Amino acid sequence: MKAAASESLPPLARNSHAMHCKLCLSGLPFSQVEMDSSRIALGFYCLGTLDLLGVLETKTTPSEREAWRNWLWEQQTHGRYGSGFKPSPYMTSDILLDEESEFDTPHLIMTYTALMSLAILRDDFSKLDRPGILKFLRSCQRGDGSFSASPNGGEADLRIVYCAFVISSLLDDWSGMNVDAAIAYVQRCSSYEGGYGQTPFGEALGGTTYCAVASLYLAPSTPLSPIEHRLSSSERSRIIRWLVQKQTSLGGFSGRTAKAADACYCFWCGAALNILGAGDLVDSAALASFLGKCQYQFGGISKAPSERADPYHTYLSLAALAIYKPKGTNESWELPQVDVLRNATVDTALWARNRIRAGEV
Amino acid sequence: MYDFSEVEPLYAERPDWADVTPLQQYQGVDPLAPINYSTEYQDATDYFRGIVKTGEISLRVLQLTEHIIRMNPGHYSAWQYRYRILLALQLPLEEELRLMDQYAIDFLKTYQVWHHRRLLLGALRSVDAAAAELEFVARALDTDEKNYHTWSYRQWILAHFNDEARLWAGERAWVEHMVERDVRNNSAWHHRFFIVWGSGMRVGDEDRERTLKRELMYVKEKIALAPNNPSAWNYLRGILEHTHTPFSTQAIFVQLYTTSASTPGDVFDLDNPPPSASAVLPCENALEFLADIYEQEGGAQISKAIEIWRSLADEHDTMRRKYWEYRIKGASQT
Numbered sequence: 001m002k003a004a005a006s007e008s009l010p011p012l013a014r015n016s017h018a019m020h021c022k023l024c025l026s027g028l029p030f031s032q033v034e035m036d037s038s039r040i041a042l043g044f045y046c047l048g049t050l051d052l053l054g055v056l057e058t059k060t061t062p063s064e065r066e067a068w069r070n071w072l073w074e075q076q077t078h079g080r081y082g083s084g085f086k087p088s089p090y091m092t093s094d095i096l097l098d099e100e101s102e103f104d105t106p107h108l109i110m111t112y113t114a115l116m117s118l119a120i121l122r123d124d125f126s127k128l129d130r131p132g133i134l135k136f137l138r139s140c141q142r143g144d145g146s147f148s149a150s151p152n153g154g155e156a157d158l159r160i161v162y163c164a165f166v167i168s169s170l171l172d173d174w175s176g177m178n179v180d181a182a183i184a185y186v187q188r189c190s191s192y193e194g195g196y197g198q199t200p201f202g203e204a205l206g207g208t209t210y211c212a213v214a215s216l217y218l219a220p221s222t223p224l225s226p227i228e229h230r231l232s233s234s235e236r237s238r239i240i241r242w243l244v245q246k247q248t249s250l251g252g253f254s255g256r257t258a259k260a261a262d263a264c265y266c267f268w269c270g271a272a273l274n275i276l277g278a279g280d281l282v283d284s285a286a287l288a289s290f291l292g293k294c295q296y297q298f299g300g301i302s303k304a305p306s307e308r309a310d311p312y313h314t315y316l317s318l319a320a321l322a323i324y325k326p327k328g329t330n331e332s333w334e335l336p337q338v339d340v341l342r343n344a345t346v347d348t349a350l351w352a353r354n355r356i357r358a359g360e361v
Numbered sequence: 362m363y364d365f366s367e368v369e370p371l372y373a374e375r376p377d378w379a380d381v382t383p384l385q386q387y388q389g390v391d392p393l394a395p396i397n398y399s400t401e402y403q404d405a406t407d408y409f410r411g412i413v414k415t416g417e418i419s420l421r422v423l424q425l426t427e428h429i430i431r432m433n434p435g436h437y438s439a440w441q442y443r444y445r446i447l448l449a450l451q452l453p454l455e456e457e458l459r460l461m462d463q464y465a466i467d468f469l470k471t472y473q474v475w476h477h478r479r480l481l482l483g484a485l486r487s488v489d490a491a492a493a494e495l496e497f498v499a500r501a502l503d504t505d506e507k508n509y510h511t512w513s514y515r516q517w518i519l520a521h522f523n524d525e526a527r528l529w530a531g532e533r534a535w536v537e538h539m540v541e542r543d544v545r546n547n548s549a550w551h552h553r554f555f556i557v558w559g560s561g562m563r564v565g566d567e568d569r570e571r572t573l574k575r576e577l578m579y580v581k582e583k584i585a586l587a588p589n590n591p592s593a594w595n596y597l598r599g600i601l602e603h604t605h606t607p608f609s610t611q612a613i614f615v616q617l618y619t620t621s622a623s624t625p626g627d628v629f630d631l632d633n634p635p636p637s638a639s640a641v642l643p644c645e646n647a648l649e650f651l652a653d654i655y656e657q658e659g660g661a662q663i664s665k666a667i668e669i670w671r672s673l674a675d676e677h678d679t680m681r682r683k684y685w686e687y688r689i690k691g692a693s694q695t
């Protein structure tokens with residue numbers, strides 16, 4: 001049964017997946033206009049795909065990469081809230097305004113994905129306003145320990161908390177937040193099922209369970225929360241049980257109890273298990289068989305078989321496959337190691353850590 | 362809904378907008394993933410950027426934001442500006458909520474639509490409005506009964522108005538109806554946990570022992586109806602853990618579901634409803650539960666737990682073989 005699953009595995013269509021993302025980087029049709037307010041995140045998934053496939057240097061030109069780096073830096077803003085990245089210039093006018101507009105502010109998810117995108121593009125980070133980023137983090141943390149996406153409001157949930165944690169870990173400086181309050185918030189999102197909801201009281205969800213687990217492992221020890229006591233062994237067992245339960249009979253993971261499998265949760269649940277040191281509990285042959293079927297005939301990977309592909313599901317599927325290499329497959333399935341806590345290839349994450357770290361200037 | 366494109370010319374051609382200087386979007390260096398804007402969208406957002414610079418607060422700008430949101434419900438700044446106008450002009454927020462009803466159904470998956478409602482309801486501080494919102498959420502769940510935004514909005518409303526008995530009064534009956542509709546809807550089970558256990562004590566639920574008894578009865582009836590339903594089993598485990606009740610208190614019930622054939626007893630035991638005749642047995646969740654009981658009891662019972670995990674690994678749940686072997690290893694070590 002198991003052997004049959006991997007024998008019938010189609011090749012990983014590396015070239016078409018790369019082309020799918022390359023095409024998105026060069027432009028999107030108007031039907032994708034909603035992406036304008038999260039364009040850097042989309043860029044991260046496209047560039048991340050090329051990075052995972054090891055084709056950034058061959059599929060893009062030096063001048064394209066330079067233009068993207070410049071464009072990304074143009075999204076860095078400086079103002080009363082500190083410094084961060086905005087999603088795109090969709091609210092930026094062609095005449096320079098004297099002050100930062102209240103309606104064109106930086107965004108925490110965009111700041112995290114901008115830093116990772118710049119690392120993929122091997123930027124030297126000489127333009128990074130480190131004290132500004134710390135100030136930005138401080139202006140986004142709320143009284144309950146959570147972070148809002150923007151200093152003047154917007155969504156506040158575990159996804160944003162995770163971004164603040166990764167940014168602090170890249171800076172190797174946690175003075176931008178009250179770590180104990182943030183950890184307490186993460187713990188309040190724990191649900192009776194074992195996974196974590198998007199906010200306190202929320203239903204357990206694969207993506208936010210990843211955010212919670214990664215955050216708990218990223219934050220340094222504090223007197224109130226020594227890292228070795230952050231998750232009790234019974235809590236850890238409950239999370240593992242819930243995550244393992246999410247692998248469906250099709251081989252892919254679902255995001256919630258009794259929902260259908262979706263390619264992105266192969267990463268969110270699979271990576272969370274890996275962080276918890278329980279990665280060997282995943283049936284990786286079944287996982288690869290599911291993701292193999294999610295490959296879209298015109299390139300890219302979709303959330304489920306016979307759906308349309310997008311860069312988000314393409315990147316996360318490849319990242320999942322990089323963690324869970326199917327055995328006995330041909331070299332089309334070879335992918336580099338990933339840094340599961342920061343969600344990038346090990347090389348890119350290392351580049352980011354070495355150059356973003358504060359105090360190096 | 363109002364179709365702006367059919368009736369109105371571009372803002373650039375409208376005399377009533379001639380006093381506004383449109384501001385084009387900054388282009389600069391070669392952009393990453395540029396969007397091919399339609400003329401209508403470009404025109405509207407040029408005027409919106411112009412408005413944001415002057416800070417104009419007016420009804421025509423309110424309409425402009427609606428126009429933009431219709432084309433791009435993810436336009437965060439248009440939502441923000443819209444909310445500012447509503448407050449500044451002291452416009453009736455209930456009316457805005459009703460306008461949002463159609464938006465929410467059209468853009469169920471867009472976060473901003475739900476965030477806007479929260480802001481409105483938070484500003485209104487009206488229990489009547491909150492009650493109307495609960496009704497709206499119920500209708501929205503008819504369209505998409507597991508939508509995460511919709512359920513979290515309902516939980517937010519209830520938590521925000523935590524002391525309003527009137528809002529809470531019908532909640533358990535309502536969520537029972539949702540479980541009735543689909544006994545496998547995990548969002549509904551989660552919501553039940555939230556209202557009974559997660560959010561503080563409700564009137565009538567002060568006697569926690571009685572509440573636990575009622576909840577056990579409820580979930581076991583639902584398991585009897587559809588034994589292979591992880592949502593119900595997770596609820597059962599959840600309430601036992603929450604109340605620090607040992608799993609072993611449910612041993613008799615669980616064992617009805619771990620044998621391969623249903624054996625109807627002579628006397629129907631209300632506390633331990635048996636599976637229906639058509640149930641597919643043994644039930645994996647019940648096997649797991651029984652093994653957990655044995656593991657908690659420890660000592661000689663561990664071998665019984667291991668036997669069950671073995672059967673799950675080899676026969677009943679081979680996909681999770683490594684997990685069951687990990688459980689065997691864990692129990693063997695202690």
Ligand SMILES: [Zn+2]
Binds near residue numbers: 262313
């Ligand atoms: Zn997905």
